[in-house]
Amino acid sequence: MSDISNDLSARIADRIRAERTLRNWSLAELAERSGVSKAMLSTIERASTSPTAPILVRIATAFEMTLSSLIARAELQGGGVARRKDQPEWRDPGTGYVRRHLSPQTDMPMELVQVELPAGARVNLPAASYAFIRQQIWLMAGRLDFTEGEVVHYLEPGDCLALGAPADCSFFAPGPEPARYITALIRT
Secondary structure (H helix, E strand, O other): OOHHHHHHHHHHHHHHHHHHHHOOOOHHHHHHHHOOOHHHHHHHHOOOOOOOHHHHHHHHHHOOOOHHHHHHHHHHOOOOOOOHHHOOEEEOOOOOOEEEEOOOOOOOOEEEEEEEEOOOOEEEEOHHHHOOEEEEEEEEEOOEEEEEOOEEEEEOOOOEEEOOOOOOEEEEOOOOOOEEEEEEEEEO
């Protein structure tokens, strides 16, 4: 087997272990869900053996993904770095709001966005903006008054807010300094 094949097999092994760990599954639980023996899963995760396509399909199916998704995630592992200089940044000409996309390009449904909202600035977004995402906001600096529907959340540095069902929302930085926060988005 070539070094490239060995490298991909090792990344697939790491990806399977990572997917299992993300779900808090034991090897026994993955074995039960996939129909692949615990012993075989152990040798796969240690990269002691290269699994066949049918075995990988059974493992991927247990994770509710396709074989191509599992392999794509394995191929991206270690290479999914978004360098600061390559992270796209956009400034709203109306409010001075700056949005920087932090996440590398991957097939994962999660994205991280850093925002700086100038003191005194307000950004209103309709409920439709949240129709296909779930998100959390973590305030790093400043203050943020976040209105979600009829509820106002007064956030201080270090506070983290998980948004509920889609609603009209308003971001307001009362000052005296800008509000800097990270938004974690998951596409549903």
